[in-house]
Amino acid sequence: MEELLHIEDLRTYFFTGQGAVKAVDGVDLFVNTSQTIGLVGESGCGKSMTALSILGLVPSPPGKIVSGKILFEGRDLLSLDKTEILGIRGNRISMVFQEPMTSLNPVFTVGEQVAEVYRYHTDLSKRESRRRAVDILNQVGIPSPERRFHDYPHQLSGGMRQRVMIAMALSLSPRLLIADEPTTALDVTIQAQILELIDSLRKEHSMSMILITHDLGVVSEVAERLFVMYAGTIVEASPVKEIFDTPLHPYTQGLLRALPAYESGGKTLYTIPGSVPRLSEIPAGCRFSPRCPRVMEICKREEPPMFNQGAASLVKCWLFR
Numbered sequence: 001m002e003e004l005l006h007i008e009d010l011r012t013y014f015f016t017g018q019g020a021v022k023a024v025d026g027v028d029l030f031v032n033t034s035q036t037i038g039l040v041g042e043s044g045c046g047k048s049m050t051a052l053s054i055l056g057l058v059p060s061p062p063g064k065i066v067s068g069k070i071l072f073e074g075r076d077l078l079s080l081d082k083t084e085i086l087g088i089r090g091n092r093i094s095m096v097f098q099e100p101m102t103s104l105n106p107v108f109t110v111g112e113q114v115a116e117v118y119r120y121h122t123d124l125s126k127r128e129s130r131r132r133a134v135d136i137l138n139q140v141g142i143p144s145p146e147r148r149f150h151d152y153p154h155q156l157s158g159g160m161r162q163r164v165m166i167a168m169a170l171s172l173s174p175r176l177l178i179a180d181e182p183t184t185a186l187d188v189t190i191q192a193q194i195l196e197l198i199d200s201l202r203k204e205h206s207m208s209m210i211l212i213t214h215d216l217g218v219v220s221e222v223a224e225r226l227f228v229m230y231a232g233t234i235v236e237a238s239p240v241k242e243i244f245d246t247p248l249h250p251y252t253q254g255l256l257r258a259l260p261a262y263e264s265g266g267k268t269l270y271t272i273p274g275s276v277p278r279l280s281e282i283p284a285g286c287r288f289s290p291r292c293p294r295v296m297e298i299c300k301r302e303e304p305p306m307f308n309q310g311a312a313s314l315v316k317c318w319l320f321r
Helices: 047-055 082-088 110-121 126-139 158-170 188-204 216-222 240-245 250-257 297-301
Strands: 003-016 019-032 036-040 063-072 093-096 176-180 208-213 225-230 233-239 307-309 313-315
Touching: 003 047, 003 208, 019 036, 019 047, 019 208, 019 233, 036 047, 036 216, 047 063, 047 093, 047 176, 047 208, 093 158, 110 126, 110 158, 126 158, 158 188, 176 188, 188 208, 188 216, 208 216, 216 240, 225 240, 225 250, 233 240, 233 250, 240 250
Parallel strands: 036 208, 036 225, 093 176, 176 208
Antiparallel strands: 003 019, 003 063, 225 233, 233 313, 307 313
16 A cells, blocks of 8 residues: 555654653554544543644744654655644645544634635635535535534534544545544544544545554544554554454553453453553553553663564564563
8 A cells, every 4th residue: 555654753852951752763653545543542641742742833932843854745744844844734745633622712603714714725705615515514514514604613512513523634635634532522422433433534545544542442433553652752553453352462462351351240440550651751661561560671771672573563562572
């Protein structure tokens, strides 16, 4: 398959009075054309900052991409100037953020905000932009889109607001959609509807997608390949089925064990001991070693490289040297 996005050794640091916070620290991942990948891990592991790095939205100062490559359609996004990035962001690469209430402007109607995407990125007239906005609101399942066009964000439910965000992201048929925890603030039934909507529109428009989530149950439904992130780096990458059948990294195994099971019979849920390290105080050796039930002496001294396991699986763990 043709590779659409290739990230190599990406490092995004925040320089503070307490030292460098290594939010993204040596990330490698790829997305093929018309493919969905999942990027999973606990809160604070660097998933969202990876997405913001792709889009050139790292707040600077104090943030800075210090090294790496982000190749999109063969071009290194880190070598482009501001004007060139603006031409790609929202047009070729779009993003659905996790909290629509803070992403939508409360003083403009939702229709005006969708129409603005067309006016900013195209030469369409105001009238045609409004017509396109109504069309895309209809596509994402907003009832009575002509009427809802004039509603303000606070007049819509959480699920409807997220549909508006999806409409804005998909309005120009981007090649890559980044969905950052798109169902976090929604109840379970609405979550399923939003995921189904995103996936069906992705297929209809032949897009690729990066689905960022901490919920392995969510990613299992739509992703083809899974990248597991821990403390700023990728620790395992495999096809989704292989990860669920035979997880390799002890961290991935812990995440899967922590999933609620219908058969649990009320038993206490498994939890991974400890917590994600502060990204300004990453431990020596393997980052997961202080929490790992299978830790060895080498794990405390040296950070493991990525080891190949079979044709399509990679794991950053000394157990597989």
